Amino acid sequence: MSQTTMPQSSETHQFQAEVRELLDLMIHSLYSQREIFLRELISNSSDALDKLRVEALQKPDLIGDEELGIKLETDVAERKLIISDNGIGMSRDEVVENIGTIARSGTRRFLDSLKEKQKAEEGGETPRLIGQFGVGFYSVFMVASKVVLETRRAGEDTGTRWISTGDGNFTVEACEPATHGTTITLELKPQEVGDEEYQDFCQEYVLRSTVSKYSDFVEYPVQMDVEREEGEDDEKKTVTKTETLNSMKPIWTRQQSDISEDEYKEFYQHISHNWDEPYETIHFHAEGATNYTALLFLPTSRPFDLFDSSQAKSRMNLYVKRVHIQSECEGLAPIWLRFIPGLVDSDDLPLNVSRETLQHNNQLKAISKRVTRKVLDVLKKKLADERDSYETFWTQFGPVLKEGIYFEDAQKQELVDICLFQSTGEAEWTSLAEYVERMPVKQKEIYYLSGDDKQALESSPHLEAAKLKGYEVLFLTDRVDEFAFQKLTEYEDRAIKPLDRGDAIIEDDEEKEAREAKQEEFKPLLEAMTSELEDEVSEVRLSSRLSDSPVVLVAPENQMSPNLARILKEAKQAVPDSKRAMELNPEHPLVARMSELFAEEKDSERFADYCDLLYGQALLREGSPLPHPDHFARLVSKLMAGTN
Ligand code: ADP
Numbered sequence: 001m002s003q004t005t006m007p008q009s010s011e012t013h014q015f016q017a018e019v020r021e022l023l024d025l026m027i028h029s030l031y032s033q034r035e036i037f038l039r040e041l042i043s044n045s046s047d048a049l050d051k052l053r054v055e056a057l058q059k060p061d062l063i064g065d066e067e068l069g070i071k072l073e074t075d076v077a078e079r080k081l082i083i084s085d086n087g088i089g090m091s092r093d094e095v096v097e098n099i100g101t102i103a104r105s106g107t108r109r110f111l112d113s114l115k116e117k118q119k120a121e122e123g124g125e126t127p128r129l130i131g132q133f134g135v136g137f138y139s140v141f142m143v144a145s146k147v148v149l150e151t152r153r154a155g156e157d158t159g160t161r162w163i164s165t166g167d168g169n170f171t172v173e174a175c176e177p178a179t180h181g182t183t184i185t186l187e188l189k190p191q192e193v194g195d196e197e198y199q200d201f202c203q204e205y206v207l208r209s210t211v212s213k214y215s216d217f218v219e220y221p222v223q224m225d226v227e228r229e230e231g232e233d234d235e236k237k238t239v240t241k242t243e244t245l246n247s248m249k250p251i252w253t254r255q256q257s258d259i260s261e262d263e264y265k266e267f268y269q270h271i272s273h274n275w276d277e278p279y280e281t282i283h284f285h286a287e288g289a290t291n292y293t294a295l296l297f298l299p300t301s302r303p304f305d306l307f308d309s310s311q312a313k314s315r316m317n318l319y320v321k322r323v324h325i326q327s328e329c330e331g332l333a334p335i336w337l338r339f340i341p342g343l344v345d346s347d348d349l350p351l352n353v354s355r356e357t358l359q360h361n362n363q364l365k366a367i368s369k370r371v372t373r374k375v376l377d378v379l380k381k382k383l384a385d386e387r388d389s390y391e392t393f394w395t396q397f398g399p400v401l402k403e404g405i406y407f408e409d410a411q412k413q414e415l416v417d418i419c420l421f422q423s424t425g426e427a428e429w430t431s432l433a434e435y436v437e438r439m440p441v442k443q444k445e446i447y448y449l450s451g452d453d454k455q456a457l458e459s460s461p462h463l464e465a466a467k468l469k470g471y472e473v474l475f476l477t478d479r480v481d482e483f484a485f486q487k488l489t490e491y492e493d494r495a496i497k498p499l500d501r502g503d504a505i506i507e508d509d510e511e512k513e514a515r516e517a518k519q520e521e522f523k524p525l526l527e528a529m530t531s532e533l534e535d536e537v538s539e540v541r542l543s544s545r546l547s548d549s550p551v552v553l554v555a556p557e558n559q560m561s562p563n564l565a566r567i568l569k570e571a572k573q574a575v576p577d578s579k580r581a582m583e584l585n586p587e588h589p590l591v592a593r594m595s596e597l598f599a600e601e602k603d604s605e606r607f608a609d610y611c612d613l614l615y616g617q618a619l620l621r622e623g624s625p626l627p628h629p630d631h632f633a634r635l636v637s638k639l640m641a642g643t644n
Helices: 017-028 037-057 092-098 105-121 126-132 136-142 204-212 263-274 354-358 362-385 387-407 412-417 431-437 454-458 461-469 477-485 510-520 523-532 561-569 589-602 605-622 629-641
Strands: 011-014 071-073 080-086 144-152 157-166 171-174 181-188 220-232 238-242 278-286 294-297 316-320 323-327 342-346 445-450 473-476 494-498 537-542 552-553 579-582
Touching: 017 136, 017 629, 037 071, 037 080, 037 181, 037 204, 037 323, 071 605, 092 157, 092 171, 105 589, 126 342, 136 294, 157 445, 263 278, 263 294, 263 354, 294 362, 342 362, 362 412, 387 412, 387 445, 387 477, 412 431, 431 477, 445 461, 445 477, 454 473, 454 552, 461 473, 461 552, 461 629, 494 589, 510 523, 523 537, 523 589, 523 605, 552 605, 579 605, 605 629
Parallel strands: 071 220, 316 342, 445 473, 445 494, 537 579
Antiparallel strands: 011 171, 071 080, 080 181, 144 157, 144 181, 157 171, 220 238, 278 294, 294 342, 316 323, 552 579
């Protein structure tokens, strides 16, 4: 251990070249997250207090009866902010060594990546980057024009004063601090004109909110003397009170069995800014290749901006050894779990991890995977044991979870298993497993229909044959379903098919044969109708899907569903105009009538009008707009007046 054997005169040192570079950046950056300097200083103090506590285990004399903690003081007139701790402090050698060089490889990496970015973007991104790295002590120069650090190592008699204005040099000299520990005095920069992001760190409320945002769960009290008015009107007097600005409750480090539901709830509301009760709390410690604690909450009701894509941000916080490192940390859980507020507190990640390095961090990937599995396990259990509440939860968050079917590969199966759908069945919701279990032996495939709402879908002509046979059909009414089901084409070896597209096989072999024979028989009629409607449909053919309705439109398998086309059109996106087939119900009297008309007067205007009427009817039936409503109305009038 180093001793202060040096002469106690004032010495001027030069910062290491890399530190000079970093300082230059700090001083000149117009940077909106300057407040993180306080997080860095409090975190250093907290570490120093930890070290003292550890050392005092061997040497109890080091700590008297004082309370270990961190103190903030301001001098508004002089624009000073003072942060002090009664931690381990530093010897003179340690000061020169620690605060003057860059010991940490993370900061080095930070500088490297900064240079790259700067090259690439002419500095545009630079300021934003700084806050995503913990740049430690040097971040004080974002807010201070001069910094004086006074420190005395616990167990030593004299102290050291370190002074710098952030230019190339710093000086060190002897001083006599009253106690062990470190006091850092910042002379705050004046507010610059046009600097809207500026926060005045002399102001109590700024300090209070910054501490609560970044350092709430630091284990030592962060205290400040505040002036308060007390008493009634004419007897008002100003008293000074010491207030603790942080709650100091790293709830997640405690044993689960010691934490009450209320405490969890309070913490949930604190980190999520939600006001509901958590539907479920997931709290676990992981040990092994990476050690961490995770605390997550499934909310009860969804935030209003859940589907606002500009708000699609993670609600996970990353802590390293109880220090808050990052909120909205994308890497901790997949985006389809973004409705889950929570945190991961890692013991292994370095304090200065950045968003950029996190993206490629394998520890984080492992954490995310584990977190996802935990959530899915909990949901699986809920589905099995608490069906009613799970259904309520599903109505709130099912649509977000289903995004995972599209994005998730690794744990897709587990995710699909906890999905619920509406259907033609009796229950309000069904899982795919339940659906499969109910499938009649003859039914080979899983069917679905997508559209705006269940009510509209229930009367769809596409359902008719399936209904008649007792085949259940899933109703997909969330927009995400269109995307999810691009990836969900099979379940337990059964194809999952849309009923309004492609070749869902509803008929058995015999029925198929009969339909094909009829198709042959009706061939001339169907061909004539096809050529009559050649601008509208790809083909007119006989249907296997209908039992009541005369006509229905069917898209080819590989084509966008009409529902998706509608969604995209609503979002003003270009949708390729592709034709669908028009299918006729061979048993319907209208088809018999067309057949007659074809035999008697196939070249008449009436035959052409009837073809148009049938097509228009098919569009109306499915809720699609008519391309030429005036024409359709004229045809109907003609028909009613008996003039055709
Ligand atoms: P980091 O804290 O990540 O190591 P910093 O630049 O913030 O990087 O600090 C450098 C070193 O200075 C610390 O590792 C610590 O040894 C020392 N130090 C900083 N602040 C304090 C403090 N309040 N008390 C004691 N030592 C400190």
